[in-house]
Amino acid sequence: MRIHRGRIAQHKHDELLRAYLKQNLHELIQQKELVVDGKVKTQLSTLDLPTLRYGDDEAYLAQGAGGSGRGGGGDDGVQPVGGLLGGDHHGPEVRVELDFDEFVRLAQEVLLEELELPALQRVPRGGEVETEDLPELDDLDRMGLSADLNLEETLLASLMRTVRERGVLDYDVDVRQDGWYFVEDPRAARNHRSLEVYVLDISGSMRGDYLALVRKTIFLLWYALERRYPTNLRRYVVFQDVAEEKTREEFFSVESSGGTHISAGFEKAMEMLEGVSEYDTYLFLFTDGETSSGDFELAKRKYEEALDRFDLVCYGHVNPGSRGVGGFSEYVQEVARRRPNATFANLVDLDSVREGLREFLTRVDGGGKVACGSTRRSSRGWRN
Amino acid sequence: MREYEAVIARVEELARQLGLRWDPVVFRMSGAEEIAEVASMGLPNRFVHWYWGGAYKEIRLQQDKSLLSILELVLNSRPAYAFLRRSNTYLQNVLVIAHVYGHADFFANNHWFQKSNKNMLNEAERHARSFRTYEARYGREAVEALLDSCLTVAASVNAFERDPARRRKRLVYFLEEHAPLEPYEREVLQAIREEAEYFDLIQRTHITNEGWATFVEATLLRELLTAREWAEVCVHLCARPTPYTLGYALFGAIRRRRGFEGALAARRYYEDVRLIDETLTQDLVDRLDLFVYDPRDRSRNTQVDAVKEMLIEQKLYRGEPRVEVEDPDHPRDLVLVHVEEGRKLDPRRIALYLKAVHVLWKHPVRLRANGKLYTYDRRGLSTA
Numbered sequence: 177m178r179i180h181r182g183r184i185a186q187h188k189h190d191e192l193l194r195a196y197l198k199q200n201l202h203e204l205i206q207q208k209e210l211v212v213d214g215k216v217k218t219q220l221s222t223l224d225l226p227t228l229r230y231g232d233d234e235a236y237l238a239q240g241a242g243g244s245g246r247g248g249g250g251d252d253g254v255q256p257v258g259g260l261l262g263g264d265h266h267g268p269e270v271r272v273e274l275d276f277d278e279f280v281r282l283a284q285e286v287l288l289e290e291l292e293l294p295a296l297q298r299v300p301r302g303g304e305v306e307t308e309d310l311p312e313l314d315d316l317d318r319m320g321l322s323a324d325l326n327l328e329e330t331l332l333a334s335l336m337r338t339v340r341e342r343g344v345l346d347y348d349v350d351v352r353q354d355g356w357y358f359v360e361d362p363r364a365a366r367n368h369r370s371l372e373v374y375v376l377d378i379s380g381s382m383r384g385d386y387l388a389l390v391r392k393t394i395f396l397l398w399y400a401l402e403r404r405y406p407t408n409l410r411r412y413v414v415f416q417d418v419a420e421e422k423t424r425e426e427f428f429s430v431e432s433s434g435g436t437h438i439s440a441g442f443e444k445a446m447e448m449l450e451g452v453s454e455y456d457t458y459l460f461l462f463t464d465g466e467t468s469s470g471d472f473e474l475a476k477r478k479y480e481e482a483l484d485r486f487d488l489v490c491y492g493h494v495n496p497g498s499r500g501v502g503g504f505s506e507y508v509q510e511v512a513r514r515r516p517n518a519t520f521a522n523l524v525d526l527d528s529v530r531e532g533l534r535e536f537l538t539r540v541d542g543g544g545k546v547a548c549g550s551t552r553r554s555s556r557g558w559r560n
Numbered sequence: 561m562r563e564y565e566a567v568i569a570r571v572e573e574l575a576r577q578l579g580l581r582w583d584p585v586v587f588r589m590s591g592a593e594e595i596a597e598v599a600s601m602g603l604p605n606r607f608v609h610w611y612w613g614g615a616y617k618e619i620r621l622q623q624d625k626s627l628l629s630i631l632e633l634v635l636n637s638r639p640a641y642a643f644l645r646r647s648n649t650y651l652q653n654v655l656v657i658a659h660v661y662g663h664a665d666f667f668a669n670n671h672w673f674q675k676s677n678k679n680m681l682n683e684a685e686r687h688a689r690s691f692r693t694y695e696a697r698y699g700r701e702a703v704e705a706l707l708d709s710c711l712t713v714a715a716s717v718n719a720f721e722r723d724p725a726r727r728r729k730r731l732v733y734f735l736e737e738h739a740p741l742e743p744y745e746r747e748v749l750q751a752i753r754e755e756a757e758y759f760d761l762i763q764r765t766h767i768t769n770e771g772w773a774t775f776v777e778a779t780l781l782r783e784l785l786t787a788r789e790w791a792e793v794c795v796h797l798c799a800r801p802t803p804y805t806l807g808y809a810l811f812g813a814i815r816r817r818r819g820f821e822g823a824l825a826a827r828r829y830y831e832d833v834r835l836i837d838e839t840l841t842q843d844l845v846d847r848l849d850l851f852v853y854d855p856r857d858r859s860r861n862t863q864v865d866a867v868k869e870m871l872i873e874q875k876l877y878r879g880e881p882r883v884e885v886e887d888p889d890h891p892r893d894l895v896l897v898h899v900e901e902g903r904k905l906d907p908r909r910i911a912l913y914l915k916a917v918h919v920l921w922k923h924p925v926r927l928r929a930n931g932k933l934y935t936y937d938r939r940g941l942s943t944a
Binding site: 178180181182183184185186187188189190191192225226227228229230231232233235236237238239254256257275376 | 594596597600604606607608609610611612613614616617620621626653708711712715776802830836848849850851852853854855856861867870871874881882898903904905906907909910912913915930
């Protein structure tokens with residue numbers, strides 16, 4: 177038996193990383209450019225050995241980009257020459273950057289702990305859902321599990337085939353040709369996919385604590401939704417005066433400026449629905465609710481329209497200063513009380529994130545009234 | 561391993577004809593995980609530390625993406641242990657075998673390596689064992705803090721330093737001699753210093769060692785392979801990291817000037833500084849597309865003298881600031897001094913560094929740098 181020292185070392189390393197993140201999550205998460213080249217840059221001096229370094233920008237040895245030097249590329253056509261020191265991996269060559277996915281995973285761990293939320297089990301990715309309920313096998317199909325073979329139908333099929341092929345009344349069962357299986361009614365089957373549209377207000381006022389709250393909320397939503405669906409299709413939209421779709425990386429590295437046209441955000445989000453069927457559709461919009469003048473009525477209409485088209489529309493009023501809820505947010509708060517597929521969360525601090533999340537999950541699991549109860553599509557949502 | 565026996569015998573025969581001599585080599589077929597483990601820790605069976613965990617994770621990630629996959633590992637021990645990767649193709653492993661004989665010859669004949677500790681494999685295991693005993697006796701946290709500090713100050717080793725007066729100005733040797741350490745603490749510091757010296761030698765000869773191994777590999781394979789296979793190998797050779805290609809080019813230049821005998825003599829007496837200083841020419845710098853890049857004004861200096869100076873500085877000081885013990889003959893106070901005028905140290909690291917030194921010195925530690933005098937004592941950092 178081999179002792180996996182590498183894995184033990186990695187475990188120790190990750191423990192420290194977690195402790196560091198716990199201390200610094202709030203600062204890290206509000207970096208304007210959270211993700212650069214798929215990595216989250218951190219000032220991880222505690223995760224490096226604290227040897228001395230130069231503080232000034234210095235010249236370094238480099239090679240043209242066509243060469244075989246490696247390391248993070250700086251300016252165009254310039255590759256810093258790395259690996260000049262072999263052997264032990266000491267020295268300034270190990271830079272601590274976190275893969276964005278890993279950062280999210282660690283951040284989720286920290287947040288769950290902070291909010292004292294239980295860890296959820298992960299749904300196996302790739303189309304199958306594990307459930308503790310026994311499925312109701314009240315339909316028939318030509319494909320299925322051998323344990324669910326419908327003997328009666330299969331024998332009948334075999335009989336028909338032998339009569340047809342050989343003119344004899346005999347059973348000669350070939351399961352590949354004759355098999356009939358008990359299966360779940362596909363219409364009652366749990367939907368395996370979610371479409372999540374994240375819409376972020378990037379008007380001038382959304383920065384610092386605002387961004388931190390939004391990102392923490394999104395990470396927790398990912399956590400919950402990834403454990404509900406094996407497939408999560410995610411689209412990202414940012415808006416100020418106009419709205420545009422962004423990649424995940426861009427979404428987490430945005431410059432804030434401009435006014436707030438919430439209507440544009442809703443409209444762009446609805447475009448994401450095109451060509452999407454058999455999905456549970458969620459819209460998450462984060463804003464401080466200060467709509468630009470003249471947009472209020474249009475935003476109302478677009479919001480109503482989004483409510484008709486999405487299964488669940490979650491509106492996060494980002495409010496780290498804990499001021500009163502006014503403007504467009506006040507209107508949404510009112511609507512959310514009436515409409516079953518609308519939620520409103522006043523995101524003041526982590527506690528309110530937990531409240532918002534709880535409400536969201538109640539709506540999702542809510543027993544047939546909200547996400548799954550509407551009669552528009554039978555294949556969607558969770559069964560009672 | 562059986563399928564490689566014939567090719568190993570053939571490689572050995574060719575290597576002997578070239579005039580190569582080596583200690584016995586033991587090949588070992590291993591998985592990617594084991595290779596990542598040894599590559600990150602530097603030696604198998606070494607003590608487990610969080611610092612290797614980061615490197616291990618990084619290497620595993622690269623292996624998965626197969627960007628830069630480590631094909632081979634060989635240890636400077638007697639016998640020399642070489643790890644072949646199970647997932648390599650047959651041809652890749654033939655390359656590795658030829659490369660390994662280059663290293664084995666270098667280990668046995670290079671002036672500096674001849675004096676190195678060939679038993680470090682077992683020493684490292686012995687160190688790991690005693691660290692585990694100390695953990696049980698003095699607590700895991702205390703030993704980890706001690707290890708962090710020792711690894712930090714161990715960056716000041718120099719395996720080539722023979723002058724006792726200059727040696728005592730290096731922090732790690734000074735502390736070993738004068739710090740008020742418990743016997744077990746002193747033993748840990750000594751162990752870490754020994755391991756650091758082992759790796760320091762490898763770092764200071766990295767370009768020469770890898771260059772020679774690649775040079776031997778290419779020379780042997782040209783004899784061994786068909787034209788078609790050789791063409792494939794050339795692509796591999798060109799795609800290696802800079803120390804390999806640079807070292808290879810330098811040995812190629814020596815052979816052109818002084819024949820294969822000259823190359824053999826160079827591998828006996830040279831380390832990186834001398835190899836670069838005597839062999840690097842403007843022509844090679846141009847061919848390898850090397851330059852000194854200054855990010856402040858985005859300028860490129862392609863002059864051989866500038867490249868040479870930068871490379872030599874890297875090798876002499878490992879890109880780390882030069883800090884010395886100010887007065888090693890009066891060891892009551894520990895005052896460190898940054899001896900490079902006009903360069904600044906990163907102030908964020910100073911407190912962490914001095915804290916690490918303080919763990920060992922146990923009395924106030926001072927550092928003259930950035931035009932200030934930093935003091936670290938039980939109350940923390942203060943500046944004058």
